[in-house]
Structures are given as structure tokens and as C-alpha cells.
Amino acid sequence: MKPLSETVAIVGIGESKVGKVPEKSTLQLQSDAAYAALDDAGLTMQDIDGLITTPIRTEPWNMPCGVVASFLGVQPAYLSTLDLAGASGCAMIHHAAMAVASGQCNTVLCVAGQNLLTNKTRASAVQTMAESGAAHAQFETPYGPLVASNYALIAQRHMYEYGTTAAQMAEVAVTIRGHALLNPNAHMTKPITVQEVLDSPMITSPLKRFDCALVSDGAAAAIVTRADRARDLKQKPVRLLGQGYGLSHSYVGEAPRLTHSGAVESGRKAFAMAGVTHADIDVAQLYDCFTITVIVELEDLGFCKKGEGGAFVQGGRIALGGELPVTTHGGLLSACHPGLGGGFFHVLEGVRQLRGQAQGRQVKDAKLALVHGNGGTIAIHSTLILAA
Amino acid sequence: MTALTPLPSPNPLTEPYWQAAHQRQLKLPRCEACTKFHFYPRSACPHCGCRNLSWHAVSGNGEVYSYTVVYRAPSKSFAPEVPYVVAVVALDEGPHLMTRLTQIAPDDVRIGLRVTVDFRRMDDETTLPLFRRAGWSL
Numbered sequence: 001m002k003p004l005s006e007t008v009a010i011v012g013i014g015e016s017k018v019g020k021v022p023e024k025s026t027l028q029l030q031s032d033a034a035y036a037a038l039d040d041a042g043l044t045m046q047d048i049d050g051l052i053t054t055p056i057r058t059e060p061w062n063m064p065c066g067v068v069a070s071f072l073g074v075q076p077a078y079l080s081t082l083d084l085a086g087a088s089g090c091a092m093i094h095h096a097a098m099a100v101a102s103g104q105c106n107t108v109l110c111v112a113g114q115n116l117l118t119n120k121t122r123a124s125a126v127q128t129m130a131e132s133g134a135a136h137a138q139f140e141t142p143y144g145p146l147v148a149s150n151y152a153l154i155a156q157r158h159m160y161e162y163g164t165t166a167a168q169m170a171e172v173a174v175t176i177r178g179h180a181l182l183n184p185n186a187h188m189t190k191p192i193t194v195q196e197v198l199d200s201p202m203i204t205s206p207l208k209r210f211d212c213a214l215v216s217d218g219a220a221a222a223i224v225t226r227a228d229r230a231r232d233l234k235q236k237p238v239r240l241l242g243q244g245y246g247l248s249h250s251y252v253g254e255a256p257r258l259t260h261s262g263a264v265e266s267g268r269k270a271f272a273m274a275g276v277t278h279a280d281i282d283v284a285q286l287y288d289c290f291t292i293t294v295i296v297e298l299e300d301l302g303f304c305k306k307g308e309g310g311a312f313v314q315g316g317r318i319a320l321g322g323e324l325p326v327t328t329h330g331g332l333l334s335a336c337h338p339g340l341g342g343g344f345f346h347v348l349e350g351v352r353q354l355r356g357q358a359q360g361r362q363v364k365d366a367k368l369a370l371v372h373g374n375g376g377t378i379a380i381h382s383t384l385i386l387a388a
Numbered sequence: 389m390t391a392l393t394p395l396p397s398p399n400p401l402t403e404p405y406w407q408a409a410h411q412r413q414l415k416l417p418r419c420e421a422c423t424k425f426h427f428y429p430r431s432a433c434p435h436c437g438c439r440n441l442s443w444h445a446v447s448g449n450g451e452v453y454s455y456t457v458v459y460r461a462p463s464k465s466f467a468p469e470v471p472y473v474v475a476v477v478a479l480d481e482g483p484h485l486m487t488r489l490t491q492i493a494p495d496d497v498r499i500g501l502r503v504t505v506d507f508r509r510m511d512d513e514t515t516l517p518l519f520r521r522a523g524w525s526l
Binding site: 126127130131135136137138139140141142143144145146149152153154156157160201202203204205206207251252253254255256258 | 393394395396397398402406427428453454455456457458459460461462463465466469472474475476483484485486487488494499516
């Protein structure tokens with residue numbers, strides 16, 4: 001079988017309005033994203049014969065892929081509801097690529113998102129997430145950790161082992177907020193400073209309010225089709241050069257080391273498959289559920305040595321114009337986080353950068369983008385390397 | 389941890405842990421082949437793959453591997469308790485577990501602090517293992 005890089009391509013991307021969108025239901029948000037992706041590609045819903053989506057928390061759907069496909073009028077040769085938690089966005093692209101490459105179907109619509117903020121409020125979304133599996137129901141939930149607490153345990157240990165500071169973590173939040181300000185479809189619209197992050201309310205030490213992701217309404221969609229078909233469509237096709245998965249544990253309490261994640265494996269596999277090196281990567285869309293997540297990913301994906309992630313994020317190195325621009329759309333911290341679909345926006349931004357369509361936040365001559373999704377508590381990882 | 393705390397619902401895999409805890413004992417699964425302990429419970433030893441496992445008491449001693457002071461509770465049931473200390477304890481026998489630290493001010497908690505198990509009876513069926521500073525008891 002030929003490599004995925006020669007057989008499939010990402011040909012369409014689209015997103016709904018994001019932030020607080022009370023005028024749209026979950027299905028309307030997903031539908032808006034799906035039609036935007038079709039228009040972007042120059043396709044119609046009749047061209048779609050495969051659909052992948054993720055579970056949601058705002059509606060009691062017993063078969064999300066069936067509900068979404070039926071709503072959109074897709075006649076499927078392939079259907080799947082995928083759940084790798086925060087790694088689902090990257091994984092949807094890989095699964096779509098496999099479905100197309102195997103000949104199972106021709107054109108897959110991947111769509112995810114929900115009206116998490118409108119449907120739940122921030123407080124009840126936080127409770128739902130804390131009680132729905134991030135922590136072990138028997139051995140962890142009774143002790144009262146937030147999802148953020150699980151990441152705080154990582155941050156605390158990282159600070160202890162490597163001297164990482166709260167100011168370095170704040171730098172991640174400030175940089176990514178700066179990127180969101182250049183994204184016209186971002187939830188957050190005001191700049192923040194390192195001091196403001198440090199002064200924001202302590203949620204679960206050492207993580208403060210601005211170290212934590214948003215809760216948003218929003219949906220994202222992308223279309224994967226055969227490479228031979230992609231050539232005739234509207235947009236420059238984006239190829240999947242490399243991919244990898246990694247898994248280090250399921251729960252915090254059973255992780256052998258909280259500072260080392262499955263991103264080591266997912267990154268190693270993706271780079272090996274793509275046949276490229278870190279120096280070749282022009283832009284990295286890293287999953288940013290918390291500021292510490294980005295620091296651990298930079299280390300484990302190999303952009304710096306273990307323990308040097310805190311220093312790496314300083315001095316504008318991960319900002320637009322820096323050595324490695326990271327999460328240039330504004331990420332989960334500042335652009336949009338509607339649950340499992342949150343990491344899909346990172347994929348869309350990778351595609352946008354490679355097409356040269358990122359407007360005010362365009363990385364000059366971007367040829368290779370790494371996109372990374374992280375689920376659970378730095379537990380499950382999916383890395384993509386995309387090429388123009 | 390109040391009457392509203394979401395309490396564990398033991399199942400056949402985890403029952404021995406919770407039964408022991410209710411008797412104020414910390415018991416973990418141990419591999420009969422390589423004699424190493426592991427946690428959480430599994431069908432096979434994560435160290436050697438052996439499926440001959442049994443439950444044994446551990447010392448209940450260990451050290452704080454990491455911790456966080458929770459200021460914003462995940463739900464109303466935990467709200468009256470903030471700030472509280474959620475920790476991962478590395479037991480002397482090897483495995484880690486998540487727990488709550490008790491009888492210690494949040495500012496006094498440090499990574500590496502020696503701790504020992506304590507127990508809090510929640511109701512007639514459930515007792516939660518907690519940890520307190522070692523050598524610092526009633």
C-alpha cells in the first residue's frame with residue numbers, strides 16, 4: 001500500500017462562530033462548521049460518503065456519528081464516533097485517512113464541537129468534566145480533584161524536578177493570548193500580561209485562572225479525500241506526512257512519572273514516518289488545555305531537552321516571529337475549547353498555515369506543521385505532521 | 389469530604405481494596421511471580437505480565453510525590469472543604485496513589501514529605517484512605 005502522504009489529502013476546513021453562541025444548538029454549530037468546510041473545498045454534502053465525529057456532553061446522543069450524519073443527510077460508506085479525549089482531533093484526521101486509503105470510502109467529513117458554554121455554564125461544565133472520567137471514579141474522584149488539579153500535580157512535580165516557574169507557565173498563556181488577538185474567530189479578545197496571569201485567582205496550586213483553558217461554544221470540521229481527487233478541488237491539498245500515537249497511563253494515580261508523557265512515543269513515530277527533523281518544522285499547533293501541557297509537550301516531542309521547556313517558552317521563542325511559533329490560532333487557552341472538539345481547531349490552523357491563509361498570523365513560507373493532541377492527563381497522544 | 393462526597397462503588401476487581409480500607413488496612417495487589425506491588429488493580433502484573441495476583445497489606449508509609457491545594461471545588465459537595473490538599477503519594481512498596489492529605493496546613497506540604505496512611509469512615513460501607521504526616525499523630 002502506498003504511504004498516506006501520497007494517497008490522501010485534507011481539502012477542506014471550516015469552523016462555526018466560537019465563544020458564547022447562544023443562538024446555536026450543538027447540531028447547528030456542527031452543521032455550520034461542516035458546510036463551511038464543504039464550501040472551502042468546493043464540495044457538496046452529496047460528495048461525502050464517510051463521517052467521523054466525537055462524543056459530546058450537551059446532548060444525550062447514543063450514537064453521535066449516526067445522529068450527526070443523519071442530520072446532515074450523509075449516506076455513509078463509513079461511520080465512526082471516535083474518543084481519544086483531547087487527542088480526538090488529530091486522531092479523526094488519521095482515521096479518515098485510513099478509511100480513504102483502504103478504499104472504504106472516498107471523502108470523509110470530520111466534525112466535532114458543541115455549545116458547551118451556553119448549555120452548561122462554566123461552573124457546571126467544570127463539574128461535569130471532573131466527574132466524567134478524567135479522574136478514576138473509585139480511586140480519585142472521592143478526593144475532589146478538578147481536571148485542572150490533575151494537571152496541577154504535573155506542574156508541581158515539574159517545578160520540583162526542573163525548577164520550572166509560575167512566570168514561565170504564564171508566558172505560555174500570554175503568548176497564546178497574543179495569537180488569539182490576531183484570530184478574528186477567537187473567544188478571547190483582550191491582551192493579558194504575565195503579571196495579570198500571576199495575579200489571577202489560584203484555582204488549584206500552582207495553576208491559576210489564566211493557566212486554564214476556556215469553556216466555549218464552537219465546532220470545527222475538516223474534509224479528507226483521495227489525493228487524485230484533491231488535485232481538482234478549490235484549495236491547495238495538505239498532505240499527512242507522519243502520524244503517531246502514544247499512551248503512558250490512564251489515570252494520574254497510576255502514571256509512573258507525571259513529568260513524562262506518551263508524547264515521546266507519538267512524536268518519535270510521527271517524525272520517523274515523515275522522515276523530517278525538528279528543524280524542518282515551521283509551526284507547531286500544540287494542545288494547550290493548561291499552560292504546563294505546552295511545556296511538557298515541547299520537551300516530550302523533542303523540541304527541547306527534558307526540563308528545559310520552561311526556559312524554551314520565554315523570550316518570544318514560541319510566539320509568531322519566534323523560532324517555533326506555537327498554537328498560532330490562540331488554542332484552548334484563548335481561542336476556543338468546546339470539549340473534545342477543542343483540539344480539532346489546532347488541525348485546522350495547521351492546514352491554514354500550510355495554505356498561506358492565516359492572514360495576520362501567517363508564518364512566512366510555512367511548509368511543515370506539527371499538530372499535537374493530548375487527552376486525559378497527559379495520557380493519550382496523537383501527533384500529525386502535515387505538509388503543504 | 390462530606391455526606392455528599394461521590395463515594396466509590398466497588399466492583400469485583402476493586403472490592404478487596406475497599407473491604408480492607410473499611411477495616412482500616414491498606415491492601416494492594418501483588419504479583420506472585422515477581423513479588424512487585426501495583427496499583428490500580430489489573431488482570432495481569434504490569435511489570436512481568438504474570439496473571440497470578442493476590443492482595444497483600446502494605447506498610448502505609450510513603451512520601452508526597454506531588455500535590456495541589458484545591459481552592460475552587462469541582463462541585464458543591466466539596467465546596468465547604470476548600471482549601472484542601474489532593475496529593476499523589478509514592479508508597480514505599482512502589483505504587484503511587486491519589487489521596488487527600490489530612491491534619492496538615494496546605495502551606496506545610498512539600499514534595500518528599502514522609503506520610504503515613506490514615507482512614508476516614510464515610511458511612512457504614514465506605515472508608516477512604518487518607519494520608520497524614522509521618523510520626524505526627526494523636
